[in-house]
Amino acid sequence: MTGPRYTPLIDSLPSTVPFVGPETQERRMGHPFAARLGANENGFGPSPRAIAAMAAAAGEVWKYGDPENHDLRKALAEKHDCDPANIVVGEGIDGLLGYLVRLVIAPGDRVVTSEGAYPTFNFHVAGYGGELHKVPYKGDHEDPDALIALAKQVGPKLIYIANPDNPMASAHPGETILRMVEQVPEGALLVLDEAYVDLAPEGTAPAIPADDPRVIRFRTFSKAHGMAGARVGYAIGAKPLIAAFDKIRNHFGMSRISQAGALASLQDKTWQAYMRRLIAASRDRIGEIAAENGLSALPSATNFVAIDCGRDGTFARAVLEELTGAGIFVRMPGVAPQDRCIRVSCGPEPEMEAFAAALPGALDRARARLG
Amino acid sequence: MTGPRYTPLIDSLPSTVPFVGPETQERRMGHPFAARLGANENGFGPSPRAIAAMAAAAGEVWKYGDPENHDLRKALAEKHDCDPANIVVGEGIDGLLGYLVRLVIAPGDRVVTSEGAYPTFNFHVAGYGGELHKVPYKGDHEDPDALIALAKQVGPKLIYIANPDNPMASAHPGETILRMVEQVPEGALLVLDEAYVDLAPEGTAPAIPADDPRVIRFRTFSKAHGMAGARVGYAIGAKPLIAAFDKIRNHFGMSRISQAGALASLQDKTWQAYMRRLIAASRDRIGEIAAENGLSALPSATNFVAIDCGRDGTFARAVLEELTGAGIFVRMPGVAPQDRCIRVSCGPEPEMEAFAAALPGALDRARARLG
Structure with a gap:
């Protein structure tokens, strides 16, 4: 045995x-x-309205959550001035990063990130056999130029940057990220982790069209919305990439209570x-x-x-x-x-x-x- | 681009x-x-106690859930008379089946199941490139003998059976499943989906030692506990197999509200x-x-x-x-x-x-x- x-x-x-x-x-x-x-x-x-919505949803939790996250995606699409088909909702940014890595990384595929950047992303890359290539921080900032330079050298499928950064709390202006997007080598995708961007100075979030195929942005209800334990993250990207998540994601993976809380929080400006x-x-x-x-x-x-x-x-x-x-x-x-x-x-x-x-x-x- | x-x-x-x-x-x-x-x-x-626990947890949802699911696993280990190290908690049985398939199935690996059995399991097998081999139902029951016979023929890494069955609601006595475990071919793992077993006649759940390396059992709070939207499932298996989930699972993937609700529901006998x-x-x-x-x-x-x-x-x-x-x-x-x-x-x-x-x-x- x-x-x-x-x-x-x-x-x-x-x-x-x-x-x-x-x-x-x-x-x-x-x-x-x-x-x-x-x-x-x-x-x-969390917002008192979100708390109330989650408490009210507790009695309805015998129902599975809507696997399409329809209402939440619709509200998020309005917020980001895009189509719901540009948005995928998942079990926190961690869960969505796992799905993204699974979509593109097979053993031996390369990924570029910064030495000391988000370890959970690295956990997923290693978990699918990807090969991590790293650049150092520069003046306590992640270094867009160095990331792009290394990417041009090693030909990665993914390039990770968090803006604002974790763990240093530094941020680049949105224009710097926009210039970075322009330089993403053919065949690579920029993974822009914006977990903290709601709390950053005006202008930190770059004005990237949702359908730009070179970048996927990640947002969360864990930080500014105070709902880390609810596990609600989302990604904004080109429609074919967002549709690809449907091939593999846990369609019924979202808590119905969390869906209700996120929607209420979003509405509480x-x-x-x-x-x-x-x-x-x-x-x-x-x-x-x-x-x-x-x-x-x-x-x-x-x-x-x-x-x-x-x-x-x-x-x-x-x-x-x-x-x-x-x-x-x-x-x-x-x-x-x-x-x-x-x-x-x-x-x-x-x-x-x-x-x-x-x-x-x-x-x-x-x-x-x-x- | x-x-x-x-x-x-x-x-x-x-x-x-x-x-x-x-x-x-x-x-x-x-x-x-x-x-x-x-x-x-x-x-x-759900249990009124579970509703109360979830409503109370809503205000505390700014905290991530405990990534070890310690309290819930401890309570489940007492229920099942095993060690917490024999139990992994995850985002519903669906989420856990996904992790299990990822642990063992690479492209071309074989899996045996029944024609018409749980499609989400098949979704995961296909999603990791596994090859599904199927037997028909027999008299509206999944057919343990046929599953084992096909397994002996094709050498699968996983053999799936749900007891009770979905979609037919039929069940085999626990003894039948025990005999099936005894015949699992070397190198295969029996995936015993017991999502509905809490509602089945006495004796439907077989007395399988938690450390038996030939089988992993799946349970859920979605059915008898009325908490489908909370996304809490768990698996019982040998400690090395349970530990392997830690290599890949979304450690912070569980909703803190769901953890609280499941624990309260478990206590409400x-x-x-x-x-x-x-x-x-x-x-x-x-x-x-x-x-x-x-x-x-x-x-x-x-x-x-x-x-x-x-x-x-x-x-x-x-x-x-x-x-x-x-x-x-x-x-x-x-x-x-x-x-x-x-x-x-x-x-x-x-x-x-x-x-x-x-x-x-x-x-x-x-x-x-x-x-």
Whole structure:
């Protein structure tokens, strides 16, 4: 009696996960975090209208969700001034990135991204046997010129960029991304991850026609809309590419409650404006806390802030560990020199104050450990 | 400017979907169905405790769900008397079947199933390039002996059987499935879809040790628990196989609201017992309605009933079309001779009565059309 015969690709994959969840850390520690500021969730929460819509939908959850996501796609098409056939809704950007990679990447196919960019995208590329080619960040920004230059060299099927960036919170103006689109080599597709663009300065989202076949854009309800746990993301792209998702996606994969919540949130424009102000104020507060401790906060176009701890990755990791021990959930970039920073999500005042209270001691103990 | 370069496999796939949703039909008709009895949803709805838990979780949906599904897996492990490491939770059985197929099926690999069995499983097999080999039903049951015999002949990596069966609602005793497990050829894995087993007679679920490497069992909150729209399924299998899902699954793919609802539903044993009684009564009512119209209902071990319309597939399809036109959403088996039936889901009295009111006219019009 043996187990199943896995594919050679599956046998070759390591047993890694892109992120360890805060609940796992809490179970290891034996107590909950005092401040949950590590996953770029939005602790200000969803729109009250979205909460009401989701609560109302709970009693109707005996029905499968509409597999066409018709009403949500229609509303999104209006927002983005395109056709519903330009939009696919899925189980978060993570789920949609998985589908996209499956559509184009077979073993040995090449993909270009940045060293230190979104690991879940890399998880999917590796999971379909793709070959990752990476360029470094430039001045804490992803580097469009370097990405295009490497793409012209290696002939990838996908080129990934997040704008705004995660984990550094930096952003390029929309014009820079538009110029990048113009240079995408024949046969490649630009994967433009705009998870945080709702929170970025005016002009960060480029005016790309939905039917441009060189690019696919990803958006989410996880960040500005405060609905990470609902798992609603969408992609905007040329109609043939969007139609291709139907060949493979989990057609009945969307929660009906999440569909109702996303639609209600989209309609609550007052809340969205309010959220942008709350998050801007929280970014400022994180900057103040950093400054009070002699650290500098990097400019942020997102709902999180990278704080430069002023030394190397070993030191920043020690600060992070001390914060974790003090009940503050934060994360940090994975590669040098960005790993000199810790990454702190915006959140309500009590969590900000818990972070402010814990940081001085965490810095002291990190300095004491490392000299 | 061209689009992306898809994989050869993707280029070869047709643009089909396993099921057209009732909302799509409603949009085409221009009015909603009076009775939604086609997707084996459970119109009696979720446990009030689950509804309360989901409504309460709506305000907390700014947090990602626990990617380990720890609390739910712990509760499921207690229910099934196994280790949490024997259980993987995913986005419905559909999502988990997709992951399983991805783990084992590469282009050209073989899979054995029944002609007319669950089309979404076939969708996934085709989606990874697998080769489907099929046996016919025997007496409106899936045929374990024939499945094993074909498996011994073609050497598949997966053998699919649903017990109870969908679309016929028939079931084998657990002992029959146990004997089937004993005969699974080396190198094959039995995929035992038990979506409906909570509603089947005592003894239908076989006592398979969770660590048996020859079989993986699938369960869901979509049927007995009335939570189809929440997208919570799980699989029970040997620890190495369950661990393999972590190599590829969408770790943050589960809705936090759905996690909370499933856990609450699992704990509400009173509701589960009540649900079994409601569904048994509804099965009887569907049988009465069939008999009142001179038709016979097949025995059901599920929350739906196959009604033999007494003629061929063309006639049953005409009855179905006439029911649809009268506002009654039902479906039917896809292949002969099972396609002599229509498939009607159990549901509350108003929907049963709408079906009862519509069936005589639908039969008359179908007879008039076909003579």
